[in-house]
Amino acid sequence: MKRNVLLTLTVLLLTAALLFPATQVFAEPQSGGTLRFGILRDPEGFDPHINYGTTSTAVQGNIYDTLIEYDENGEFRGALATDWEMEGDQTYIFHLREGVEFHDGTPFTSEDVIATLDRIKDPETNAARHGRIAGLFNYEAIDDYTVRIVLREPDATFLHDLASFTLYIVSARDIENGMNFNRETNGTGAFMLESWEPEGEYVFVRNPNYWQEGLPYLDRLIQIPFQDDQTRVNALISGEVDLIEYVPWQDFDYLDAEFSLFTHESLYNGIRLNHNREPFDQKEVRQAMNYIVDQQMALDLAFGGHGDIKSGPLQPAGSLFYQDELEGALLPDHEKAMELLAEAGYNSPAEVPPIEFTVAAIAVHSDTAEVVQEQLQAFGLRVNWRTVEVSTMIENRTSGAYVMQQDGLSMANPDPDYLRFLFHSRDGSNHSVGVNFENERLDELFEEGLKTIDYDERKAIYLEVEKLLIEESPWIFLFWRPQAEAAHPKVQGYTTVPGGLGMYNLSRFNQIWIDDSVQ
């Protein structure tokens, strides 16, 4: 009998050991260790107010902090400001966190916030947010830990500016001492830059006085640029690095099975139609284009089906202003396309004049464009391909020197106001200005949407915006293309921010820890 009990116990224990082998899910974060991170390219510089591209956010965002930041749901939470409130529609009061120190030991106060805003306002800085900060009505320190910012007009997107990766808070004393922010760093963030070599290793060490108790977990963070996609993936597989960004989609499935893959949709692929040029001077032809192209097929062939097409047309699923109602509004419908062409006076697609298709020589654009060209030709349209340099493609946006152009874009923040910079007749520096696109109702809606603070009201406004955009069809709306980071399974605590905010994934390494039990 006694023996039986022992046997049962042993079996039970063994079963338990098999079922719960030091499960990662329940593991407590461990402090210590080094994370080696393979990045896309050299960060170039460290100035926290200049936009060097997303790769640099991994450098800037771990050294510096913003007043407020995005949480895992893409909503605002306090960072250097603990909380904030509004007085009326245009005045914001920020209460700053006490006891925070810069890496050099200087205490953080409201003086630093004011000096930072002054620095961005100074045109000599070439700050990315210069226009936004210069456009503020007023900002001032009320006391050491309170700041008041007054806007000229109500602006629903203002908090996004404060959370953005080019509005990091720097020390007033450093500005006064004329520090070269491009080459030296001194922030309040979780990591301090210890040493670096151009295109070599960028070595960060833990900030022992970081304001978040017990964080960061990592002792060291080393960032190494790998320009070549395959080389970067090889480095992860061979154990040279523990985490990589910009994973080519061809490697998604393999890395998802063998490693940890973090996918998100932050970049949009679409095709500009110039409504001043034949045949797109007729609205019906532009509309027809959207019904000819099969977005799902384009995504399948160009990105192996990874990514998101549900969006209708310009908000990624999971973002605050995603419009369920428009899901599937742009499914292919060749009969309807034929009818629309007939309305425009073309009895068959062959009657439509040949279309020149401008495409930049980068795979994320040209792969998509090839599928679209095939689809248009299969429908009977004549499409002539024109390859250009990336910079020419970018210049075309403002010069309008194209008939139809493959393009891609990202949102700076999850607010649909970014559409204003495309399709507002005067503010649309990224589209309207180039081709003189104008729709009075759209202009009105954009201006109203910017001033409206109430979420439901705003959502209704942008629903009308998107409907109008489908109606006008200034673009062929395609899909949110996939992007991903991949990590060794021992890397824990990596979080992605939804709603097109993937670029912020990389600026929050304070939560990451290494699980030594995983090999």
Next chain:
Amino acid sequence: MSQYLLKRLGLTIILLWLVATILFYFVHLLPGDPAMVVLGGGEQHQPTAEQLARVREQLGLEDPLMVQYSRYLGGLIRGDLGNSFVNQRPVTLDLRIRLTRSLQLIIPAMVLASLLGIFLGILAAGRRGKFSDFFFSGIALTGFSVPVFVSGNILVLIFAINLRVLPSAGYANLFEDPSRWLSYAILPIVSLSLAPLANVMRMTRTSMLEQFNQDYVRTVRAKGVSERVITYRHVLRNALLPVITLIGMQTGILFAGSVIVENVFNWPGLSTLLIRSIGSRDYPVIQGTVLLTSFLFILVNLVTDLSYAFINPKVRYK
């Protein structure tokens, strides 16, 4: 000799001036606005027209092209290549760092290719028509025709991913940590040496065979000198002349041609700098890198020509 040297140096300066001038105008012909890059413009960010104008002004791009050209040439004469548009570092500083790194691959690769290439060439020539000749020639032909992005990736697959004995890619400082440097450098050096090795080997073999058919070899042989002495003292010496020209040329080519190897193995040398600077329209860096590469190419050729004199006493420059 000194007159010849002076003439060659003069020619070098004229060549460099030509390269610098053509380069300057070509770089300015490139589509794309450097100010856009400085302001982080691209797929994700669109700077305002005023910001662009201000940065163009700061970079001196609003001046007439002739003014920019004379400023650039004036800088060149003083040895100043300007500052990078993107990170504001002096171009000479980056070039010095990058050249040191590139040389850490190019010099060992060329030494390896030359020594091994000559050795295998002699071996193959001595056993013409036998199995080892076919074997080594076959290997040479493969090394010659397989592109580096294939051979490099195969090496990574075998040694880094399957066997895990070497890191897949990266760079370590030779002067701070030589053993780590070696672990990173060994695969790129081998990949880089493959093509020149094959070339040197083929050239040595052909050249040796040609010399073996010369009259003087028959004479020496008739005197009863051993085959070994014939090969190494007589034939090899004469056969090496074209091989040295080839080694010189191959070294020059490597300065510009290490681009794929540097890319595959993520070695941050001159070529990666060039590619990046073209991508970001960083005019001073593009100009500096191409100018330095051209200068090295010309220099290597000069040294090669001069080295003839030491190997073959018949050649004396006038």
